[in-house]
Amino acid sequence: MLNFQILGRIDISGGSDGGTDPSGLLSQPKPTALLVYLALARPGTLKRRDALAAMLWPESDQKRARAALSQTLYVIRKHLGSDVVITRGTEDVGVVNGGIRIDALEFHRLLEGGEREQALGLYGGELLPSFYLPDTPS
Numbered sequence: 001m002l003n004f005q006i007l008g009r010i011d012i013s014g015g016s017d018g019g020t021d022p023s024g025l026l027s028q029p030k031p032t033a034l035l036v037y038l039a040l041a042r043p044g045t046l047k048r049r050d051a052l053a054a055m056l057w058p059e060s061d062q063k064r065a066r067a068a069l070s071q072t073l074y075v076i077r078k079h080l081g082s083d084v085v086i087t088r089g090t091e092d093v094g095v096v097n098g099g100i101r102i103d104a105l106e107f108h109r110l111l112e113g114g115e116r117e118q119a120l121g122l123y124g125g126e127l128l129p130s131f132y133l134p135d136t137p138s
Helices: 022-027 029-040 049-056 062-080 103-112 116-122
Strands: 002-005 011-014 085-088 092-095 100-102
Touching: 002 103, 011 022, 022 029, 022 062, 029 049, 029 062, 029 092, 029 100, 029 103, 049 062, 049 092, 062 085, 100 103, 103 116
Parallel strands: 002 100
Antiparallel strands: 002 011, 085 092
8 A cells, every 4th residue: 555645744655556656746747736636535535537637737738638637647657557547438537545554644534533632643744845836826
């Protein structure tokens, strides 16, 4: 299972099905941003490709934005393995439920379950510290 830390620091580690070193993904802002967005939407939840493309490539026409999204999904699969990202047809995409552990979601789950001490032990700091996504509106 992959472990994705986004509280206090940004790091990803763990196994994949033949992908390259998962931490290499973090040097690429758009794939990292897409993975964070999909992961925080809760694993198993699917998002529309058109909405994702418009969000990450607002300056591009729909055809180019969707092509950029497809390339970005390819990069994620290359680094994390093919079993992390799921699709439904050609319109929906998400992160596989149970395929990645996200510290922010685990923190939230612990808080909701009344396990405050465990949650505080997991909390590493602010969400996505020093993360910057160039070429997007503020």
